Amino acid sequence: MHWAEVISDRLLSKRREHVLATGITPSGPIHIGNMREILTTDAVYRCLLEKNGEADFIYVADDYDPLRRVYPYLPDSYKEHVGKPIYEIPCPCGDHKSYADHYLQSFLSALDEIGVKPKVYRASEMYNKGMYNESIQIALDNTKRIRHILETISKRVLPKDWLPFNVQCENCGRLSTTQPLLYEYPNIEYTCACGYKGEVDIRDSGIGKLPWRIDWPARWRMLKVTFEPCGKDLATVGGARETGAKISEEIYGYPHPDLVVYEFIMLKGQGAMHSSKGTALSAEEMLKITPPEVLRFLIMRNQPEKHIVFDPGLGILDLVDEYDLFERVYFKVEPETKGLKDIEKTYKLSQPYSTPDKPPHQIPYRHLVTLIQIGGEWSHIKKILKRTGQIPEDLSERDEEHIRQRVNHVKYWLDRFAPESVKFTVQKNPPDTQLTDNQNRFLLILSKRIDNIKWTADEIHNTVYQIAEEENMQVQECFQSLYRIILGKDKGPRIGYFLSNLDKDFVKNRITDMVK
Numbered sequence: 001m002h003w004a005e006v007i008s009d010r011l012l013s014k015r016r017e018h019v020l021a022t023g024i025t026p027s028g029p030i031h032i033g034n035m036r037e038i039l040t041t042d043a044v045y046r047c048l049l050e051k052n053g054e055a056d057f058i059y060v061a062d063d064y065d066p067l068r069r070v071y072p073y074l075p076d077s078y079k080e081h082v083g084k085p086i087y088e089i090p091c092p093c094g095d096h097k098s099y100a101d102h103y104l105q106s107f108l109s110a111l112d113e114i115g116v117k118p119k120v121y122r123a124s125e126m127y128n129k130g131m132y133n134e135s136i137q138i139a140l141d142n143t144k145r146i147r148h149i150l151e152t153i154s155k156r157v158l159p160k161d162w163l164p165f166n167v168q169c170e171n172c173g174r175l176s177t178t179q180p181l182l183y184e185y186p187n188i189e190y191t192c193a194c195g196y197k198g199e200v201d202i203r204d205s206g207i208g209k210l211p212w213r214i215d216w217p218a219r220w221r222m223l224k225v226t227f228e229p230c231g232k233d234l235a236t237v238g239g240a241r242e243t244g245a246k247i248s249e250e251i252y253g254y255p256h257p258d259l260v261v262y263e264f265i266m267l268k269g270q271g272a273m274h275s276s277k278g279t280a281l282s283a284e285e286m287l288k289i290t291p292p293e294v295l296r297f298l299i300m301r302n303q304p305e306k307h308i309v310f311d312p313g314l315g316i317l318d319l320v321d322e323y324d325l326f327e328r329v330y331f332k333v334e335p336e337t338k339g340l341k342d343i344e345k346t347y348k349l350s351q352p353y354s355t356p357d358k359p360p361h362q363i364p365y366r367h368l369v370t371l372i373q374i375g376g377e378w379s380h381i382k383k384i385l386k387r388t389g390q391i392p393e394d395l396s397e398r399d400e401e402h403i404r405q406r407v408n409h410v411k412y413w414l415d416r417f418a419p420e421s422v423k424f425t426v427q428k429n430p431p432d433t434q435l436t437d438n439q440n441r442f443l444l445i446l447s448k449r450i451d452n453i454k455w456t457a458d459e460i461h462n463t464v465y466q467i468a469e470e471e472n473m474q475v476q477e478c479f480q481s482l483y484r485i486i487l488g489k490d491k492g493p494r495i496g497y498f499l500s501n502l503d504k505d506f507v508k509n510r511i512t513d514m515v516k
Contacts, residue, residue, distance in 0.1 A: 002345035003303050004040075008047035011227055011258055016053050020045050021225040021257070022118070023060035026104040027086055028071055031280035032295065032310065033265040033272065035114075039299040040229045040262055042116045043349050058223060059111075059118035063087040063100035064127055064209050066175040083174035085209075087124040100124075110283040114292040115352030121223070123215075128206035135218035135252070136202055139164040139210055140183055142251050146214060149246045154213075154238040163188065167208040171196035175209065213240050217248035220257055227258045229304065235261040263307035268315065281312055289316060289413040291405060297323045297350040312417045320365040323350070331359040361399035363390060368410045370493040373424055374501055378404055384501050388456075424487045426502070430513045431488035438473050439481035440515060445471065447511045455504045461496030485514040 001009075011018055022041045024034050041057065048055040064085045070078045074092065081089045081099075089099035096102040108120065126132060139146060146164050150156055163180040169192040177193035191197045200207040210218055219225065234240045245256035264272040267281060286295055289312065298319060302308055311318075328334040330347040348355050363371075363385070375381035382400075385391040391403070414423065435443070445467050453463050464482075468475040482499070483492040486507070492498060499507055 002047075002300075002342040002349070004043035004047045004300075004349060005345065007044045007227075007258075007260055008051060008053070011044070011048065012051060012053050014258075015226070018048060018053060018055045018226045019224050020048075020055060020057050021060065021219075021223060021228040022058075023062055023219075023228075024107075025062040025065045025086075026100045026102075026107060027065065027067065028073065028103060029280060029282035029284070030103060030107040030110075031282050032286045032298075033280065035110075035283050035286075035295070036262050036265055036299055036304070036308075037229050037231065038111070038116060038118075039114070039296060040260065040304050041227070042118075043300060044227065044260075046349060057118040058121060058225075060121045060123060060126075060219065060223075061100070061104050062123045063098075063104065064123040065212075067099070068176075083172075083176040085124065085168070085173075085175060087122070088173060106282070106284045110287055113287055113352065114283075114296055123209070124206075126222075127209055130205040131222060132210065132215075132218065133203065133205060135222060136165060136210060137185070138252060139214050139218065140188075140202065141185070143183070146247060146251060149250065150213065150243055153243050153246060164214045165202075165208055165210060167198075167200055168206075169194060169196055170198050170200070178208075213243050214247060216240060217244040217252055217254070217256070220244075220248050221252040221254035225257045227260075229260045229262050232261050232263055235259070260304055262304040265308045265310050268309055268311040268313070281310070286312075289409055289417060290320060291409060292352045293350045294320055294323045296352065297326070297346070300346050300349045301326075312413075313419050314422070316413060316417065317365050317369070324362050324364065326350075327359055327362070333359055360402040361391060361395065363403055363406065365406065365410060367497065368406055369414065369418070369422055370498055371501060372407060372410055372414065374426055374498075378407060381407060388500055421491065422493075424489065424492050426486060427488050430485065430510060433484040433488060435481055435484065435514070436477065438471075438477055439484075441471065442467060442473060442478045442481055443485070443511050443515045447508070447515055450504070450508050450511065455500055457494075457496035457500040459496075460499045461494075464495060485510055 020041050022038045024030055024037070038059065045055055045057045064087060066083050067078065067081050067086050067089055069082055070076060078089070086100040087098050091097065091099055091102040093102060096105060111117070140163060143164055147158055147162065151158060161180055163183055165180070165188065166175045167178045167180065167188055167190045168175050169178050172192060172194040174192065174194070178190045179192070181189040181191060186201050186203050187199050188202065189197075189199045209215065220228070230241050241259065248254050248256040266272055283295075298308065298310070301322075325334070326340065326343055326347050329336050329340060329343050336343065367390070371381050371384060375384050382391070386393060391399075446463070449463065449467075453459055464478050465475055467473070468478045479495050480490050482495060483489055486492075486502075
């Protein structure tokens with residue numbers, strides 16, 4: 001049974017109606033590590049609906065959080081905005097209403113592309129509309145009890161005048177530089193590092209926010225949340241999840257939601273992804289290098305507690321290969337092999353919207369990497385695919401669009417993420433290159449046989465091996481001779497597939513031109 005079904009069964013054993021929640025602060029590019037949380041929730045949500053449960057799926061954008069520092073991707077001018085709520089900070093590009101919207105809109109667009117459609121709440125609107133007012137008063141009236149919970153569980157020592165509320169300074173607009181002096185319902189007296197002294201009435205909306213460890217359980221009660229995954233950093237002993245559960249039950253009188261802890265997605269060679277450190281691949285960027293179903297597959301095929309090492313280089317080719325294998329097995333085009341688990345459910349949950357009724361025509365990513373560098377535009381690539389029999393003459397519009405989408409993704413990958421080892425350019429004119437005596441002899445023999453070679457990948461591959469064996473040559477030296485005269489470099493794509501996609505006369509003439 002797929003992990004999402006196990007979780008949904010557990011939830012349904014408790015009740016039929018559920019509210020599934022997820023929340024991410026749009027303080028920077030929302031990366032594919034963040035996507036693990038929302039796609040985990042989406043998988044459970046889909047399974048609940050399939051099992052006739054009633055479920056709502058909500059996403060809370062924590063846009064009332066303050067800007068904590070000037071991140072690597074921001075100009076120094078943002079120093080003046082540190083400490084202010086990100087929904088009140090100017091947009092970095094000038095095209096959005098705010099800093100928060102700049103990152104939130106691209107993330108919501110990515111969610112739509114991968115088939116995730118939660119109900120979106122903005123924390124700024126929730127506070128400004130007064131949705132938190134009751135929770136704020138409950139927290140302030142229970143300051144001593146909350147302090148005891150936080151200090152006992154998290155082992156933190158809180159300041160003597162600490163209050164479970166962050167006032168937003170009426171003068172400078174910052175949340176992180178204010179200090180409470182006194183709370184007597186309904187007023188809080190405070191000072192700010194900017195030199196301002198003031199007083200706010202907690203019955204007014206939008207005058208500040210609860211600290212995260214109190215905000216989270218307050219939100220559970222307010223939105224009736226019954227399930228919310230969290231990263232392992234929040235689920236540690238003494239972490240926000242543990243204190244949140246205690247505050248939810250003892251202060252707000254609400255049972256804490258069901259829990260699933262997910263591991264981080266690590267960026268190969270850089271560790272866990274962090275937008276604030278500039279070590280992350282945004283969800284938007286990921287969807288430019290791979291189809292949405294493959295991004296979903298990355299999450300669906302792995303148990304939440306298993307960490308994922310993501311390689312945007314050659315790892316992308318392996319990931320798409322694995323997805324394609326699942327697809328072929330799902331449609332029984334290929335027999336199931338050992339090690340593949342939960343194929344049917346994994347494949348279905350990987351689809352952004354609906355599961356296709358028949359398999360799309362597959363062209364492996366690795367092949368497209370070669371074809372794009374040979375053919376360039378789609379019209380030329382399509383001709384090569386037809387000439388080599390890789391697509392039928394009557395290719396359906398659906399299959400053509402599927403392949404074209406992959407072509408666009410691979411082009412983007414080649415431009416930005418592909419290692420130099422896979423890049424090449426077919427030289428229009430014979431390159432200035434040196435060949436060994438053996439290589440010249442190999443090319444001379446090949447030039448005499450080429451007319452009789454059936455121009456297919458297997459036939460070309462076998463011919464090269466046959467000549468190497470007959471002439472007692474190293475086959476790598478033979479490969480190298482062809483790469484040198486066509487690409488001007490010592491390595492290239494698999495020789496049979498590569499040459500079969502080139503025009504036979506072009507290859508024949510190039511060999512003839514280079515043979516001494």
